[in-house]
Amino acid sequence: MRTRGGSRTTATGRGPGRRLSGAAVRSASGALAAVVVATPFLGAWSYESTRRAVSAQAAAPRAGxxxxxxxxxxxxxxxxxxxxxxxxxxxxxxxxxxxxxxxxxxxxxxxxxxxxxxxxxxxxxxxxxxxxxxxxxxxxxxxxxxxxxxxxxxxxxxxxxxxxxxxxxxxxxxxxxxxxxxxxxxxxxxxxxxxxxxxxxxxxxxxxxxxxxxxxxxxxxxxxxxxxxxxxxxxxxxxxxxxxxxxxxxxxxxxxxxxxxxxxxxxxxxxxxxxxxxxxxxxxxxxxxxxxxxxxxxxxxxxxxxxxxxxxxxxxxxxxxxxxxxxxxxxxxxxxxxVSRSPDEVPEPLRNPEQWQFPGSPPGTGLAALTGKGVANGTYVSAVHLPMGTADWNTYRVSATVAGLSGTRTSASVEVGHGSLVPVTVTVSEAGVRVTERPSDGTARVTTGKIAPAARHRLNLEVSPGGVRVTVDGGHALVARATKVLDPARTSGGVSLAVRNEAGKAAAWPRFSALRISP
Known part of the structure; x- marks a missing residue:
């Protein structure tokens, strides 16, 4: 039990030896004789003490x-x-x-x-x-x-x-x-x-x-x-x-x-x-x-x-x-x-609502918040796909389709390497894309680019320990984390998604209409 702890004790070390006086020797001899006489009784007491220190065992219950x-x-x-x-x-x-x-x-x-x-x-x-x-x-x-x-x-x-x-x-x-x-x-x-x-x-x-x-x-x-x-x-x-x-x-x-x-x-x-x-x-x-x-x-x-x-x-x-x-x-x-999964064992995560977690979101938030419904209160919602089961992914591909984008006040994001020491987040709006690297030292490296304005964009992310290659609508490419090949244990991690709507409650939320993961 968490709140239990043992009582404090102190260890007493043995000091250096010293010469015994005659009286001390006689006393020690008498003590030794007493020990010899008492040995059978001490043995019986020790056995009984040990026996009492072992509790009875209960049989395993029958299967219910x-x-x-x-x-x-x-x-x-x-x-x-x-x-x-x-x-x-x-x-x-x-x-x-x-x-x-x-x-x-x-x-x-x-x-x-x-x-x-x-x-x-x-x-x-x-x-x-x-x-x-x-x-x-x-x-x-x-x-x-x-x-x-x-x-x-x-x-x-x-x-x-x-x-x-x-x-x-x-x-x-x-x-x-x-x-x-x-x-x-x-x-x-x-x-x-x-x-x-x-x-x-x-x-x-x-x-x-x-x-x-x-x-x-x-x-x-x-x-x-x-x-x-x-x-x-x-x-x-x-x-x-x-x-x-x-x-x-x-x-x-x-x-x-x-x-x-x-x-x-x-x-x-x-x-x-x-x-x-x-x-x-x-x-x-x-x-x-x-x-x-x-x-x-x-x-x-x-x-x-x-x-x-x-x-x-x-x-x-x-x-x-x-x-x-x-x-x-x-x-x-x-x-x-x-349970750990490989990328080809969860090819279409949006078909499996039970595989998503919504840390920091209001209770009851579900996958619908990412696929068009949004949230009643707030302007941002995010979800993580099997953070424990995908923690050691380091080489995979993510294909995502985002729809419902309007202006600069709505956007959608895909993060790869979730929980790693070097996660990479790709954020797309109607006419722009931003790639953010957040290494563990607290700094952030941001790369931005312009894309042809549209309410719908398709993202492809190719993830490896050496880098993340991002392609938007099959043409515009950016590369993150490409300076050197890092230890896979530092960069590994799965996928999280987020949508943002700062256009007001009357505006429609951007949505993920498709998401596919492959080796």
Missing amino acids: QDALPGEIVRTRASAPVVLAYHDVNPEPTNDYTLTPRQLDAQLAKLEAAGYRSLTTEEFTRYLATGTTPAPHTVYLTFDDGTRGLWAHADQVLAKHKMHAASFLITGAVGTHRPYYLSWAEIDLMKSSGRWDFQDHTHLSHERAAIDAAGHQGSVLANRLWLADEERLETESEYRTRVRTDLDESLRAFSDHHLPAPQLFAYPFSETAGPTNLAARNTSVLERLLRERFTASLTNVSSRPLPAGPRAAAARQVQRLEVMRTTSTNTFAKQLNEW
């Missing part, structure tokens, strides 16, 4: 009606979808806890659609090589290391022959029982072959004051307010604290004979949120993580980063978070939005 095969897309070969879970309990008390029946229904849908789960080793190998042991895969992750994974989720995994990764708050293991896992349970989970364990901090999965007013923030992503000293933690103190926490967590893995974790999950997924670190040092945490892990995982990102070349280059992977409120049908729908 909603566990029947669902409509999960199977493309020719898709990148893994990373699913983020938290706790599993038959009596959930928060939105981050699924019931065993919910988890069973979702895994049944994946199994019926032919999906295979990956181990962490297989997933990190995919990030490095782009290959998976099966064409349709998921990577199942569970944050926080709750006891429900052993007591309720484990047998559901066994039923569906799936594997999962538990991201541990190592300082919380064995505390707040029965909420968190014990080390004994972790050992049994490891032995089952169904689980591996990754990192979620030692004791930094909590919020604390980050300014004098008492505003709360993630302790991992912010300098803390030191109330006793009435000051903010220095950046040097911040680095030392975070470094110590991460290394303490890695030490806990080693001390309990677990393989060194390869992945790190951000507490609260606070990777893109506000931080009080100075602008020049906002990457301090990122550097500390890169020194210790192959990649980090988050549920919230400033741009789409599903598992794939783009995410591998960023060394940060975005996950699809599954909540208790996620119905089985919603689960299938969301998964379909994340």
